[in-house]
Amino acid sequence: MNDRVPERISAYLDHLAVERGAARNTLSAYRRDLGRYAHFLADRGLGDLIEVTEADVVDFAGGLREGDDDYPPLAQSSLARTLIAVRGLHKFSLAEGSVAVNVAAAVKPPAPGRRLPKALGVSDVVAILEAVGGDDPRALRDRALLEVLYSTGARISEAVGLDVDDVDTVDRSVLLRGKGGKQRLVPIGRPALAALEAYLVRGRPALIARGTAAVFLNVRGGRLSRQSAWQVLRTAAERAGVTATVSPHTLRHSFATHLLDGGADVRVVQELLGHASVTTTQIYTMVTANTLREVWATSHPRAR
Incomplete structure (x- = not known):
């Protein structure tokens, strides 16, 4: 042959x-x-x-x-x-020109499985938030940034993109600018708002450069970068002793998962996350389903 x-x-x-x-x-x-x-x-x-x-x-x-x-x-x-x-x-x-027909063209590789987002437990999130303490401008900024990320489910790019006028302390909401220039108004919790107000009053004035509208500032007075914001999160996780992998989307994933675990409707979470389709949000329900399955397996008398 x-x-x-x-x-x-x-x-x-x-x-x-x-x-x-x-x-x-x-x-x-x-x-x-x-x-x-x-x-x-x-x-x-x-x-x-x-x-x-x-x-x-x-x-x-x-x-x-x-x-x-x-x-x-x-x-x-x-x-x-x-x-x-x-x-x-x-x-x-x-x-x-070695063959006349591509006989493999119709044999498609399998579509990649949907990967479950990595969500932290509530206690780990709290530990990360509380790992940032102090009254100096950077500490106030870092605590406010992490609180905003977890309270609103914002992407890091959306959080660092916030301007002062985007924060409504009366209605307790922030205006986030998402992908494709889309905007959404999301509520912000009292702890996050308190941390944000403390930073705006006592921290930001010490960092600000003339004409800067950004909420979160770097040490030179300019807008904080995504990379620097990510470093804030990573440093806080290390200080908190959180051993789970912490990525730029960790607090956003945790925000969505904790809401669904608490009984929130998936369509509400869709709106809060700024997803164009509810299908995108439904991957988080897989996490919740896994949690329910674990509870059932350990609690139901006929589970084993």
Whole structure:
């Protein structure tokens, strides 16, 4: 049998390395994935990609999902990467004129699963908020920033984008500017408002530069950056001894999850988060469902 599949794989990997600048790790993974594909085709007596049919590619994908004596079933991410490599090989071979049809075009890699947002427990959030103390301008700013993030569910970019006129202390609300220039008015809790007022009265005047409308200021008097705001959160989490991973969206995720755990309607949370679709917000209900499942499993007499 004239086996030209390894030759085509080698040409494709060279193309990725030279023309596309693929990373070394990507090339290594694709080489393993396509090596497995080559063995699969060889076992079927297929020595050239021109002999491969869509049914062969479908069968290969099915084998990846189910595993066999030599390979365990692949995780979804590995399965997707392998099929992307196979699809890329056939697409490249079509472009090079080695085959007349891309038989892998219709074999789609699995869609990535929705990842659950990382939400902190209420006690961890409180610990982070209380880890920032003091009466100096930066401490007042940092406490106000964290309180606003958790109280309103604002993105960090929205919080640092706040101007003084966006804060309504009478109605206890703030005006947030979200993605695509969309605005939303959200309520703010009393603890957050108290921290914000303390900063505006005793902290911000010491930081302000002439003509700056921003609420949250850096030490030079300009608007605080997203990166600096993220560092405030990370430093507070370290001081609080919170070992869970804390990301720029942590307090926003926690805000949404705690509201739903408390019985809030998902459409209300959608509006507060500024999501265009309720479907985007519904991922948080997965967290709540997991919580309910855990409580049921430990409490129901017939759970085990």
